[in-house]
Amino acid sequence: MPPVGLIGLGAFGRLAATHLSPHLDLVAHDPAVAELDSVACVSLAEAASRPVVILAVPVQLIAEACQQIAPHLPEGALVLDVASVKLKPMAAMRAHLPAGTRILGTHPLFGPQSAADGLGGQSIVLCPEPGVDPACIADFLRDDLRLDVHISDADTHDRTMASVQALTHLVSKVITDLDLPAAPYTTRSYDLLKQAADLVAGDSDELFRAIERHNPHAGELRERFFRAARALDERLE
Structure with missing residues (x-):
């Protein structure tokens, strides 16, 4: 090198x-x-x-x-x-x-x-x-x-990162912002979800915005995610 x-x-x-x-x-x-x-x-x-x-x-x-x-x-x-x-x-x-x-x-x-x-x-x-x-x-x-x-190539990368990174950071950010109290006992799935949230908890807001706003493919997936969440909420009600 x-x-x-x-x-x-x-x-x-x-x-x-x-x-x-x-x-x-x-x-x-x-x-x-x-x-x-x-x-x-x-x-x-x-x-x-x-x-x-x-x-x-x-x-x-x-x-x-x-x-x-x-x-x-x-x-x-x-x-x-x-x-x-x-x-x-x-x-x-x-x-x-x-x-x-x-x-x-x-x-x-x-x-x-x-x-x-x-x-x-x-x-x-x-x-x-x-x-x-x-x-x-x-x-x-x-x-x-x-x-x-x-x-x-750059486009394939950004399309892949829309789900691999933008979606996971979005979910992790929501979990972090809920500020859930420590649980006296948990499930394995909860532990993995909390671990994913903890991995990005220290990331700057600048990095989070870059991942979400500068990936041209992230916006559409974010809209689909929130539509699915609203539809699920309606089903539960």
């Missing part, structure tokens, strides 16, 4: 820095972070001048981040994002990055909570633009980080 620049040191950026730094020549930039144990913090220009650049920023900030790094990217640079949706971020990257920049959308299907015991066996989806070969990145992710790598 060539040298890598990481832009963004929020919750996921820090997780990425921790696991990437033992394997890569890695530097990072975040205007809000001056120092980090696992990686050298450098200027935006220095981080963006590397042949591989990872954007670990919220979906809403990807266009702005691309505009900021564009003047510093070397010719033919490979730029990756780690957003939970892919169609909109990849369109923004193509719109704001220089011609010739190679774009590889990625979606790590884990976060700081679900990866608390390590990355081994966790899944990640790679969505390369046409003409971009993800083989080198995929091999690194499999061999060095022990991730389960899936290759997809």
